Amino acid sequence: xxxxxxxVSKRFGGLQAVKDVSFNVEAGEIRAIIGPNGAxxxxxxxxxxxxxxxxxxxxxxxxxxxxxxxxSEIARMGLAxxxxxxxxxxxxxxxxxxxxxxxxxxxxxxxxxxxxxxxREHVRKAWEILEMLGIEKxxxxxxxxxxxxxxxxxxxxxxxxxxxxxLLLDEAVSGLNDAxxxxxxxxxxxxxxxxxxILFIEHDMRFTxxxxxxxxxxxxxxxxxxxxxxxxxxxxxxxxxxxGSEEVA
Amino acid sequence: xxxxxxxxLVLGSSYVMIAVGLTLxxxxxxxxxxxxxxxxxxxxxxAVYLYELGFPFVVAIVLSLVASSFLGVFIYRGFYKHxxxxxxxxxxxxxxxxxxxxxxxxxxxxxxxKRPFDVYLSLPDIMTPNLYLSxxxxxxxxxxxxxxxxxxxxxxxxxxxxxxxxxSNDLHLAGAFGVNxxxxxxxxxxxxxxxxxxxxILVGLYDNTVYPTMGSVPSYKxxxxxxxxxxxxxxxAVIASYILALVETFVVYKLGYxxxxxxxxxxxxxxxxxxxxxxxxxxxxR
Amino acid sequence: MSLDYFLTVSVFTMINMILxxxxxxxxxxxxxxxxxxxxxxxxxxxxxxxxTVKFGMNYWLALLLSVLISxxxxxxxxxxxxxxxxxxxxxxxxxxxxxxxxIFNYVxxxxxxxxxxxxxxxxxxxxxxxxxxxxxxxxxxxxxxxxFVRYLSKTYVKLGFDSLREDEDAAESVGVSSPRYKMYAFxxxxxxxxxxxxxxxxxxxxxxxxxxxxxxxxxxxxxxVVGGVGTLFGPLVGAVIVTTLPEILRFARDYRMLIYxxxxxxxxxxxxxxxxxxxKERIYGAxxxxxxxxxxxxxxxx
Numbered sequence: 032x033x034x035x036x037x038x039v040s041k042r043f044g045g046l047q048a049v050k051d052v053s054f055n056v057e058a059g060e061i062r063a064i065i066g067p068n069g070a071x072x073x074x075x076x077x078x079x080x081x082x083x084x085x086x087x088x089x090x091x092x093x094x095x096x097x098x099x100x101x102x103s104e105i106a107r108m109g110l111a112x113x114x115x116x117x118x119x120x121x122x123x124x125x126x127x128x129x130x131x132x133x134x135x136x137x138x139x140x141x142x143x144x145x146x147x148x149x150x151r152e153h154v155r156k157a158w159e160i161l162e163m164l165g166i167e168k169x170x171x172x173x174x175x176x177x178x179x180x181x182x183x184x185x186x187x188x189x190x191x192x193x194x195x196x197x198l199l200l201d202e203a204v205s206g207l208n209d210a211x212x213x214x215x216x217x218x219x220x221x222x223x224x225x226x227x228x229i230l231f232i233e234h235d236m237r238f239t240x241x242x243x244x245x246x247x248x249x250x251x252x253x254x255x256x257x258x259x260x261x262x263x264x265x266x267x268x269x270x271x272x273x274x275g276s277e278e279v280a
Numbered sequence: 281x282x283x284x285x286x287x288x289l290v291l292g293s294s295y296v297m298i299a300v301g302l303t304l305x306x307x308x309x310x311x312x313x314x315x316x317x318x319x320x321x322x323x324x325x326x327a328v329y330l331y332e333l334g335f336p337f338v339v340a341i342v343l344s345l346v347a348s349s350f351l352g353v354f355i356y357r358g359f360y361k362h363x364x365x366x367x368x369x370x371x372x373x374x375x376x377x378x379x380x381x382x383x384x385x386x387x388x389x390x391x392x393x394k395r396p397f398d399v400y401l402s403l404p405d406i407m408t409p410n411l412y413l414s415x416x417x418x419x420x421x422x423x424x425x426x427x428x429x430x431x432x433x434x435x436x437x438x439x440x441x442x443x444x445x446x447x448s449n450d451l452h453l454a455g456a457f458g459v460n461x462x463x464x465x466x467x468x469x470x471x472x473x474x475x476x477x478x479x480x481i482l483v484g485l486y487d488n489t490v491y492p493t494m495g496s497v498p499s500y501k502x503x504x505x506x507x508x509x510x511x512x513x514x515x516x517a518v519i520a521s522y523i524l525a526l527v528e529t530f531v532v533y534k535l536g537y538x539x540x541x542x543x544x545x546x547x548x549x550x551x552x553x554x555x556x557x558x559x560x561x562x563x564x565x566r
Numbered sequence: 567m568s569l570d571y572f573l574t575v576s577v578f579t580m581i582n583m584i585l586x587x588x589x590x591x592x593x594x595x596x597x598x599x600x601x602x603x604x605x606x607x608x609x610x611x612x613x614x615x616x617x618t619v620k621f622g623m624n625y626w627l628a629l630l631l632s633v634l635i636s637x638x639x640x641x642x643x644x645x646x647x648x649x650x651x652x653x654x655x656x657x658x659x660x661x662x663x664x665x666x667x668x669i670f671n672y673v674x675x676x677x678x679x680x681x682x683x684x685x686x687x688x689x690x691x692x693x694x695x696x697x698x699x700x701x702x703x704x705x706x707x708x709x710x711x712x713x714f715v716r717y718l719s720k721t722y723v724k725l726g727f728d729s730l731r732e733d734e735d736a737a738e739s740v741g742v743s744s745p746r747y748k749m750y751a752f753x754x755x756x757x758x759x760x761x762x763x764x765x766x767x768x769x770x771x772x773x774x775x776x777x778x779x780x781x782x783x784x785x786x787x788x789x790x791v792v793g794g795v796g797t798l799f800g801p802l803v804g805a806v807i808v809t810t811l812p813e814i815l816r817f818a819r820d821y822r823m824l825i826y827x828x829x830x831x832x833x834x835x836x837x838x839x840x841x842x843x844x845x846k847e848r849i850y851g852a853x854x855x856x857x858x859x860x861x862x863x864x865x866x867x868x
Contacts, residue, residue: 080739081738101743103737103738103741106738106739111739112739114739118735119732120736121733131729131737131740134725134741135740139741139746142722143723143726144723147720148725186736189736192740193740310653359831359835363834368652369795370838372599372656373834374830374834376601377784377828378827380781380784381828382827384822384824385824500660500664507657539669539672540672543664546661547661554658
């Protein structure tokens with residue numbers, strides 16, 4: 032079990048965003064978290080990643096309870112993340128974005144003061160990652176000027192530079208067209224084949240069903256279903272949750 | 281003790297004027313409109329200038345308020361508007377530049393020295409054994425109450441007020457709903473600058489002195505008031521103004537020998553900024 | 567134009583270069599908008615003044631200590647920066663500038679408004695530096711600072727700063743601890759500005775509180791902004807322009823703040839990236855570091 036979320040809850044003022052949610056993610060799997068808008072999915076991610084602290088419950092990653100740790104510390108443990116509203120380093124080139132990710136091992140120590148991002152070894156590694164995602168020809172372009180689909184790839188490339196054990200993808204195909212979505216399917220599968228466990232939030236059902244090994248469903252902050260894609264898609268509770276909020280698969 | 285409280289009330293009232301004006305601007309545009317201090321000073325200096333030229337007192341004030349209001353709108357339309365899309369640093373730095381230029385212009389126009397605002401007010405002083413409040417202080421309190429009340433009416437009962445509140449809440453959303461954001465913002469600057477100038481005039485009267493750099497310290501404090509009160513919250517700004525004035529008065533009363541009054545005020549603010557960055561009532565801005 | 571005059575202008579320019587570079591690390595690299603930079607400048611100057619004049623310390627030791635003290639103060643002043651974001655930070659730094667100057671003005675130990683007088687020139691082998699020698703001394707330091715900043719800009723610390731500036735959350739997610747890197751930025755800025763303070767103080771041999779007030783912070787900001795925020799040469803160019811402009815336009819001395827203000831406003835309007843930044847943009851366009859990428863591609867052999 033790579034990630035174990037146990038009885039996690041979070042309240043914002045009057046709103047209970049996440050209530051007593053538990054699930055486990057096995058190493059090597061591709062796991063989806065779905066649910067109508069406002070179901071608490073991104074809040075959940077923020078709690079796993081360290082941007083928010085759960086009111087109660089624990090998050091065990093790689094055997095350690097990571098509640099209360101800074102996001103940068105959690106990143107060092109091997110957990111990478113992309114964001115729902117894409118956050119590249121806009122004024123840096125695509126290559127520099129990935130190089131920034133490669134700096135993970137240096138940032139906390141004095142090594143940051145004498146290692147250079149642009150030495151041969153780093154550039155080569157960064158280049159490999161860019162090639163894996165097919166964006167190496169944008170290497171010198173400012174990340175902020177790229178279209179959304181490419182920016183998402185840059186974010187993923189940057190996350191991969193951390194050599195993560197677990198990658199959190201927050202709505203990776205939101206805003207992408209059909210062709211780009213298809214491409215993302217093969218990207219995600221390829222990353223998984225390299226040994227990266229993937230946990231993703233998604234609204235796009237086609238993508239989810241084609242990619243996920245298992246799916247966990249949230250509604251109003253509560254887990255309502257869990258299982259393989261076939262099983263979950265037929266679950267009446269899931270269908271009701273989606274119909275009730277006018278989501279169309 | 282009572283004297284301290286009354287002094288704090290007067291001080292707080294001066295903050296209210298600037299802070300409320302600032303909230304109208306900052307709350308919508310989220311720019312640290314540092315040049316607001318310049319308008320505060322302009323209001324006072326211009327009013328004194330007109331008065332010394334021979335205009336009747338009330339006329340001088342009204343003219344100054346009008347001029348200041350337009351100055352505020354001019355700063356928005358002529359300067360800020362064009363750089364809103366360039367990130368947060370650019371408008372901020374521009375505001376700093378404007379402020380520096382404005383203060384120097386005042387110095388060149390009207391000299392760097394302090395000048396009095398010699399006007400006879402036909403209001404009574406309040407003089408009891410426990411308490412002294414000059415007629416000008418009385419004026420300040422009365423005007424502040426009236427202004428806050430009028431502002432409340434404006435914001436709650438008029439269409440413009442609704443637009444202002446909408447824009448302050450979420451500018452893009454307001455625009456999407458058909459609010460003419462540019463015009464609303466301009467009005468925000470108009471009203472806000474008018475208030476700032478009024479504040480400057482009242483303080484100029486109360487202290488009986490005006491000078492080019494009179495804006496710096498009060499508006500810095502006003503900023504902190506806006507922060508403490510929570511951005512975009514007029515009610516918060518008003519309450520925070522008085523709270524800050526009270527804290528300042530009493531801290532100075534106790535510790536005034538250590539450092540000059542303003543330094544203490546600033547230190548208090550910095551500490552408050554550190555420990556309550558979301559303000560006393562406002563929401564956290566990420 | 568006498569040699570002495572020329573040397574003085576040069577010394578001022580070089581000290582301003584150091585100041586501008588230090589503020590650039592804070593604003594341009596790490597994205598921490600600080601409008602009270604003159605405070606660090608002042609702390610370095612006053613610390614050295616106190617150590618040499620009131621405690622009779624040897625210049626070189628005072629130099630070391632005063633720079634360290636500024637760095638320490640920078641570190642401490644970085645603490646509010648951790649809890650306080652963006653606009654609040656700007657306000658806090660302005661306030662700190664004000665408080666520091668008030669302390670210099672009010673507290674008797676610092677000499678009050680009459681400042682501290684009689685600072686010694688540095689001396690080597692019992693010979694106190696003449697103006698000419700001091701100028702060379704300052705030049706040496708300036709070059710060292712430039713080399714240091716240049717070195718820094720090629721390390722992972724710079725990329726950490728860039729990440730922090732671009733997007734604090736994303737930076738955290740790639741392992742950049744924002745408290746740590748903000749502290750780094752403030753400390754480095756404090757150290758360098760403190761050095762500038764020391765060099766200034768011992769050149770002038772007197773320090774006054776007003777030398778470090780808010781208008782001075784505006785001056786430093788102008789240099790960085792006009793030259794080009796975030797670039798290496800920008801602050802240097804900005805320092806030269808801002809220092810020599812009042813000299814060239816002799817009549818304009820009295821209008822200094824007005825001119826600074828107008829320069830800032832115009833730059834923000836027409837050249838928000840500053841002179842150097844705009845030139846770079848002209849050459850490289852949206853393809854940043856294209857030249858560098860090409861070079862690396864060749865080196866990496868892909």
